[in-house]
Amino acid sequence: MAKGDDSPTAPVLVIGLGRFGSAVAKSLVRLGHDVLAVDERADVVQKFAGDFTHVVSADTTDTEALRQIGAEQFRRAVVGIGTDIEASVLTVLGLSDLGVNEIWAKAISGKHAAILERVGATHVVRPESDMGKRVAHLVTGTMTDFIEFDDGFAIARTRTPQVACAKSLEQSALRSRYGVTIVGVKTRGADFTYARPETVISQSDELIVSGPTNKVEVFCALP
Numbered sequence: 001m002a003k004g005d006d007s008p009t010a011p012v013l014v015i016g017l018g019r020f021g022s023a024v025a026k027s028l029v030r031l032g033h034d035v036l037a038v039d040e041r042a043d044v045v046q047k048f049a050g051d052f053t054h055v056v057s058a059d060t061t062d063t064e065a066l067r068q069i070g071a072e073q074f075r076r077a078v079v080g081i082g083t084d085i086e087a088s089v090l091t092v093l094g095l096s097d098l099g100v101n102e103i104w105a106k107a108i109s110g111k112h113a114a115i116l117e118r119v120g121a122t123h124v125v126r127p128e129s130d131m132g133k134r135v136a137h138l139v140t141g142t143m144t145d146f147i148e149f150d151d152g153f154a155i156a157r158t159r160t161p162q163v164a165c166a167k168s169l170e171q172s173a174l175r176s177r178y179g180v181t182i183v184g185v186k187t188r189g190a191d192f193t194y195a196r197p198e199t200v201i202s203q204s205d206e207l208i209v210s211g212p213t214n215k216v217e218v219f220c221a222l223p
Contacts (some may be wrong), residue, residue, distance in 0.1 A: 009033050011075040013100075015060050015091055017044050020127055021080020022096050023050055028042075038069060040087075061090035063097055072098040079105040079121070085112055089119055094121025142220045144206065155183070155215040160205045161222035170197040178219045180211035 014025040025035050029052060037052040038060060039045050045057045058065045060081075071077065077100050081088040088105065093173040095103050096119060105121040107113035130159045145157040164172045164182075177180055182195040186206040193199070201207070209216055 003196060005147065011036065012128040013071055013095075014038065014052075015077065015079065016039075016080035016082070016088075016106075017048055018054075018080055018082065020082065022048060022051075023076065023077050024080060028200040029053070029221055037161050044118060052110045060094065061087050063094040064210065065147070066091075066094045066098060069130045071095060071100065076100070078103070082106045082108045085115075088112070089115055092116050092121050093119040117213040147211055152213050153211070154216045155208065155210045156216050156220050157186075158201055158207055158220040160201050160204075160207055161219070163199045163222060164207075165203045166200070168198050169195055172201070174219070177210075182207055183210050184208040 004084050009032040013036050014021055014023075014028070015038045017025065017037055017039040021039075021046050025037050025048075028035050031135050034053040037045075037048060037055045037153060038058050039055075040059050041050075042057050042059060045055050054138075056069055058069050060066055060071075060079075066072075071094075077095050079088060079091050081091060083221070085108070088107075092103055092105050102146065103121045104123040104125060105116045107116055107124050107126050108128070116124050143158045146154065147156075148154045158177075163176060163177075165204070169182055178222045182199075182201075184192055184194050184207070185199055185201060185203065188204050192208075195208075209219060211219075
């Protein structure tokens with residue numbers, strides 16, 4: 001588990017085996033990663049003993065305990081501790097002190113997220129909040145998928161609005177008029193294709209749209 005390993009299947013340290021942490025760890029295993037899974041609770045460690053490459057019990061709020069399990073050897077770590085904010089923050093702080101390059105951490109509130117970022121988390125995830133926003137967009141019926149990034153940028157999958165029907169992308173000038181980029185087009189019964197200026201869009205097509213979140217929302221709401 002050399003720290004210099006930056007390959008696509010490099011080993012990952014996952015701390016906290018609740019619903020979020022265990023789901024991340026299982027997905028990493030399916031993707032071909034070795035996973036060192038850690039939880040303070042002995043019964044949880046026993047439950048997942050056969051699921052991951054290595055499963056250990058440790059108090060990860062203690063930097064020395066992190067050192068004993070070899071945390072400093074990992075380039076990437078995921079902290080799935082959510083409800084115990086103190087344990088979450090101290091674990092991230094310990095990983096940062098040990099020089100772990102990428103620390104992904106779960107937060108349960110905006111304040112929790114801000115603290116995690118200040119003590120060394122390089123990526124903060126708020127699963128409930130992120131999923132809630134995504135479902136809200138899907139419920140409106142104007143999108144079939146929606147992903148928002150931290151910097152106010154979004155990608156959505158949506159049906160074709162009337163302003164784009166039977167025109168090439170160059171003719172409809174959607175980027176200059178609405179501030180969005182059409183990344184790709186999915187025609188029913190055909191493969192996904194990357195959008196080009198000469199691409200002509202029909203009413204039955206689905207579009208992959210990217211741009212600032214507010215502009216993507218406005219575009220996808222067009223009739």
